[in-house]
Amino acid sequence: MxxxxxxxxxxxxxxxxxxxxxxxxxxxxGPVRTVPTARHQTGHQxxxxxxxxxxxxxxVAIKPQ
Numbered sequence: 263m264x265x266x267x268x269x270x271x272x273x274x275x276x277x278x279x280x281x282x283x284x285x286x287x288x289x290x291x292g293p294v295r296t297v298p299t300a301r302h303q304t305g306h307q308x309x310x311x312x313x314x315x316x317x318x319x320x321x322v323a324i325k326p327q
Contacts, residue, residue, distance in 0.1 A: 267282065269282075276296050276319050279296050279318075279319040279321065280293075280294060280296045280319075280321070283296075283321060283323050285326060286323035286324060286325055286326060287323060287324050287326065288321070288322070288323060288324075289322040289323060289324055294321045294322075294323045295321055296319045296320065296321040297319065297320060297321070298313045298315075298316030298318075298319060298320075299316045299317065299318045299319065299320045300315060300316045301313075301316070302320040
């Protein structure tokens with residue numbers, strides 16, 4: 263998937279992941295929020311751990327029509 267998007271490496275920082283969303287809007291309105299995966303679901307057992315503990319970032323977006 264990354265190769266098809268012209269990305270030769272796996273993004274590691276929040277900005278790199280955020281840029282993949284382009285002009286898509288956040289599921290909840292506004293720009294797409296990218297959060298450490300452990301914090302993506304507030305009820306997750308690791309939601310309170312420091313950001314560096316998560317191995318990835320996540321976001322939920324809606325494709326514009």
